[in-house]
Amino acid sequence: MKTLVVEDAKTSLAVVCHHLERLGNIPVPASCGAQAIELFQSERPDLVLLDVVLPDMDGYTVARRIRDLEKPGEWTPIIFLTAMSGDADLEKGIAAGGDDYLQKPVSDVVLRAKIRAMQRIVQMRHSLLVLTRKLDAANQELKRLSAVDGLTGVANRRMFDEALEREWRRSMRQGTELAIVMCDVDFFKKFNDTYGHQAGDECLKKVASAMAKAMERGGDLLARYGGEEFSIILPDTKLGGAAFVAERMRHSVAQLKMPHAGSHHGQVTISCGVSAFVASPETSPEALLLAADQALYQAKQAGRNQVCRMSTAPAPCPAP
Template sequence: MLTSESSVLKILLVDDSASHRMVLAAELDAMGHDTVEADCAEDALRLYKLERPDIVLMDVEMPGHNGHWAAHQIRLSDPEAWTPIIFLSGLARDDDLAAGIDAGGDDYLFKPVSPVVLQAKLRAMQRLRALSQQLLTLTDQLRASNADLQELSLRDPLTGLTNRRGLDIRLDEELRAARREKLPLTVLLLDVDNFKLYNDTAGHLQGDDCLRRIGQLLAGTCRRPRDLAARFGGEEFVILLPGTSHSGAMLFAKALRRTVHQLALPHPAHGGERCVTISGGISTAVPDGNSTIESLLSRADAALYTAKSLGRDRFFCFETQTDTTTGVAEAANYDRDKGSSADLF
């Protein structure tokens, strides 16, 4: 980026007259700038793309395509950048000046070119180009900051997992993909067993640490690119497994349950004799036009409460009518709305 008026400029000098180019090139060299020369509009466009000059000095009247055409093509070839274009012309009518600006030019120098005026124009364009580069840098920084903020808005601050908003977005994407590809989509809704007792005994700070540990474990189980672990709310979590069948979901849940056991996180309400466990509900479907995010989550939620009614520390799946502990469904017809709260909590 140019930051000083004394910076060396790379200048593309375009003029069909070799004598005019020689005079201007000598003046630019005396000012300490580097010059690339072209003798026609087509060559100017080619050299602009190849050399990426800091400034273009362009004759207007040339055989074939004129300078206005070349300026227009330069702007089309590089729409996000701004390189100053100064036209060189003996035409001083208002219409000629307006046509040059409309074509993409930024200023005019009238022939014969005064070295003093040329140097002043270059300094002015150099300052403008430096400001343009600074603006582009700030725009890039702002874009990156917005991307970071967007990422943060989809993250749960406690566990670092995707939050409920991010989960809803991904669920919608994966539901559409599964419906389009006619592939199964599995949702696991799980929570930490007896977590209220954990908080009441150890306090909320240690409870937060427990949730962080569980969140890290769940994130580690999502090894495929599209698998997702998210915090649903409180001590509830969701794992999204695109392209996973009923049997695959049950195998995943069994492995997850073993992993939680291996974590061996003591549950303070049981004097360290028992460790933290999780219960979960599994919902798997090949979505059709009637499938919704709400229906998937509702079925997983009902399966979660069934798992709790069967004794916790297990996953239950309505589709297979089995749980991950016994392999059978002692309470397959469990009704969450009619179930006893004493049985659940």
């Protein structure tokens, strides 16, 4: 254990350092406040024994400077060395960032007891910090899992809905276009009927992976919308750009060349519908989704394995 000892009286400094060495500690001596602050920065001690009366600044000022130098989450025990024992002096020391005090002249027995007590506190605090970090990591993992589709590993419907609301508000603020791509695995029910549900799950995994690899921007989001349907959010993207991304995804899936006897294409393919427009109070995210869904319907009606687009939001239903 490394202990910074701040004491201007040479005899007292030597005595305290000697006591520490007998206890198996490594003393780091300092005779003034400025030197103490410099040594604290360079040595990063585990404990500070700090005289209240120093030639350049008082120990309370040194304690406050030490606390300012500590990084978030750090804590170094500070024990004041003082001949004063009044309540007001103790209160002032605690307010400055101290944790305890030792009355001078320092007793070897009391010093040993104080150090052991501080060591226990440090150990308990370290254990608590480790536990807190583990809990934080577990919470982050739970948060991640709650946003990820368990089968395909892409975002789930919940994350998609949250991201769409967020990007919709951004589009409205910035006046930029927001694009949606809706994709469906063609004849997926026939695939399941022919090859079984386990093969169907593997098919969805491969399709999701191929689509994800076709995406280049970090801000875009691919999600499993439900069943064999996937959705992609493309912020700040015009209709032509979104159609280009959709076509790249369609081609990426086709390149898998997964056999599909139930499809007239002979392999697994996807159909995509694309929509894009600037968000406004007169429209809604649901309108954007509906436009992409209608474009997807057109792609299916036109023979599947293709991309269709719809640039305008469907007209709102007339009021009853």
